[in-house]
Amino acid sequence: MVKKKTCVFISGQGSNLKNLILRSRDNSFPIKISLVISNNHKAFGIAHAKKYKIPYVFINSKVQNSENKIFLNLKKYNISFICLAGYMKIISARIINTYPKKIINIHPSLLPKFKGLNTFSRMLKNGEKKAGCTVHYVNKKLDSGSTIMQKEFLIDSNDNERSLKNKTQKLEYKAFPEAIIKVFRNT
Numbered sequence: 001m002v003k004k005k006t007c008v009f010i011s012g013q014g015s016n017l018k019n020l021i022l023r024s025r026d027n028s029f030p031i032k033i034s035l036v037i038s039n040n041h042k043a044f045g046i047a048h049a050k051k052y053k054i055p056y057v058f059i060n061s062k063v064q065n066s067e068n069k070i071f072l073n074l075k076k077y078n079i080s081f082i083c084l085a086g087y088m089k090i091i092s093a094r095i096i097n098t099y100p101k102k103i104i105n106i107h108p109s110l111l112p113k114f115k116g117l118n119t120f121s122r123m124l125k126n127g128e129k130k131a132g133c134t135v136h137y138v139n140k141k142l143d144s145g146s147t148i149m150q151k152e153f154l155i156d157s158n159d160n161e162r163s164l165k166n167k168t169q170k171l172e173y174k175a176f177p178e179a180i181i182k183v184f185r186n187t
């Protein structure tokens with residue numbers, strides 16, 4: 001099986017990145033993480049790229065030619081698939097058009113509910129019964145592409161933002177790899 005050369009975009013902790021790196025060491029897993037792009041030079045996730053000897057680049061999304069830099073790097077590493085894992089920046093239309101149905105994102109809510117930021121505080125305020133995560137294709141609208149995989153759990157009366165985040169992330173570590181397997185199942 002030829003693994004798809006994949007770039008993971010991060011901005012922070014990178015725990016999903018680490019999980020994908022470990023999963024992708026499995027021969028039967030459909031992707032190889034060939035590049036990590038971070039728009040935050042302090043992102044802890046970069047440490048995972050370093051540890052596992054994966055090329056990484058910091059691309060400051062605030063500078064004018066950042067998009068060109070992203071493109072050059074995707075080309076340089078022959079990237080054919082992109083995973084957004086806590087990337088706090090909207091992906092440009094140009095990138096989306098260049099990689100149709102080849103960019104996926106993980107979001108900490110049961111989409112279409114709670115798009116955007118601060119999902120856990122909004123869930124608690126709203127008295128939600130269920131929380132979870134969604135892996136979806138990325139299109140031009142924020143957190144709106146079609147769903148590939150969702151995993152959910154029941155919210156407990158003792159839950160707070162921190163516990164919701166922990167429970168959600170545990171599910172994310174299952175959902176993201178499963179979604180990737182699903183994407184490539186019939187290719």
Ligand code: GRF
Binds near residue numbers: 017085086106
């Ligand atoms: C995840 O909870 C994901 O749902 C959201 O950002 C978080 C990233 O966490 N998009 P990490 O950087 O992978 O630890």
